[in-house]
C-alpha cells in the first residue's frame with residue numbers, strides 16, 4: 001500500500017486480503033496473551049519465516065521495522081528498570097511481532113485488494129453506506145500522501161533556492177494553497193474519468 | 198469519426214468573456230488548437246466533455262447535448278490533462294489503469310486483461326506494480342494515456358499534453374496521439390508538432406480567427422503574433 005507494496009507472487013501475496021487481515025488481528029491478540037519469552041521467540045521465528053516466504057527484500061523490511069527497533073533501544077532498558085527484564089522482554093517481543101506482521105500485510109497487499117475487501121465488509125450496510133464511495137475516498141486519501149509530501153519538498157526547496165527562512169506559517173501557507181489547487185485538479189480529472197457520481 | 202458541434206457558444210468567468218459565439222463543426226480525425234495564453238483554448242476543450250457548461254449555446258457530441266448528458270458523453274470522450282500527476286488516482290501503475298474500468302460491469306478477469314493490454318501498448322508493463330508517482334514525467338503521461346484509452350473512448354481530448362515534457366517525449370506522445378484510431382483534439386503551444394494534423398484552429402481572445410490546414414492556419418497564427 002501507499003507505494004510500500006512490494007510486488008510478488010508468493011503465497012503471502014496471493015492470500016485473500018480479508019483472510020490476511022483476520023489472521024493479523026488474531027495473531028496480534030494472541031501474542032498479547034503469551035506470557036513466556038520462549039513462546040514469543042518461536043513466534044518471532046515464524047514471522048521471520050513468513051517474510052522469507054513472501055521474499056520481501058531486506059531493505060524494504062528494514063524500512064518498516066527499523067524505526068521500532070530504535071524505540072525499543074530506549075524503551076526496553078527503561079522498562080527493565082521499573083518492571084524487570086522479563087516484562088521488558090515480553091513487551092519488546094509483542095511489539096516487534098505486531099509491527100512486523102502489520103508491515104508484512106502492507107508490503108504484500110495492494111490498495112485495490114484493500115478497497116475490494118472493505119467493499120465486501122461494508123456490503124451488509126449498503127442501505128446506509130455507499131461502499132464504493134468509501135473505497136474511493138480511501139484511495140484518494142492514500143493518493144494524497146505522496147502528493148502532499150512532494151509539495152512540501154518542493155516548497156522547502158523553493159524557499160532554500162531563494163535563500164529565505166521563515167516561520168512554520170510561511171511554509172504552511174504555500175503548501176495548503178498548492179494542495180488545494182492539486183485537489184481541484186484531481187477532482188476535475190476524476191470527473192473526466194467519469195467517476196464524479 | 199464522431200461529430201463535435203459548437204452552436205453559438207459563449208462563456209464568461211464572472212465579468213470576463215472567455216469565449217464569444219463559437220461555431221464549429223468538427224468531423225476530422227486529428228484536430229489541433231492553438232492560441233495565445235488566456236485566449237480560451239482550455240475553456241473550449243473542457244466544454245467538449247462537460248467539465249465546463251456553456252453560459253450560452255450548446256455543445257453536442259454525436260448529437261448528445263454535453264451539458265445535459267455529461268456522464269454519457271464522458272464515457273465517449275477521454276481527456277488528457279497537462280499535468281499527469283493530477284490524473285493519477287491510484288498508488289500503482291496497473292491499479293490506476295484498472296481504476297478507469299470500475300463500474301463498467303466488467304469481471305475482474307476482463308479488467309485485468311484489458312489493463313495488461315493497455316500497459317503493454319504503452320510500454321508500461323514493466324512498471325505495472327510500481328508506485329505511479331515515482332514514474333518519470335514522460336512515463337506518467339504515457340500512464341495517463343493508457344488509463345484513458347483502456348476504456349476505448351470514441352474521442353480523445355488533450356489539453357497541452359506535452360507542455361511539461363522534453364522534446365523527445367513530446368514527440369513520442371504526439372505521435373501516439375496521431376496514431377490513434379480515435380478522433381483526437383489536441384491543444385498545444387508546440388507548433389512544430391502540428392504538421393500532420395487534418396485541421397488546425399486558431400483561437401484569439403475567445404474567438405476562432407483561423408480554421409484551416411496546418412500550414413495555412415499556422416501562417417495566419419504567426420501573422421497574428423508578429
Ligand SMILES: Nc1ncnc2c1ncn2[C@@H]1O[C@H](COP(=O)(O)OP(=O)(O)OP(=O)(O)O)[C@@H](O)[C@H]1O
Nearest residue numbers: 210211213215232233234235236237238239240241
Ligand atoms: N475557473 C476559472 N475562473 C476564472 N477565470 C478563469 C477560469 N478558467 C479560466 N479563466 C480565465 O479565462 C481565460 C481563458 O482561460 P483558458 O484557460 O481557457 O485559456 P488558455 O487559452 O487555455 O490559456 P493557456 O495557453 O495559458 O493555457 C483566462 O483569462 C483565464 O484567466
Ligand SMILES: [Mg+2]
Nearest residue numbers: 238239240356
Ligand atoms: Mg490552457
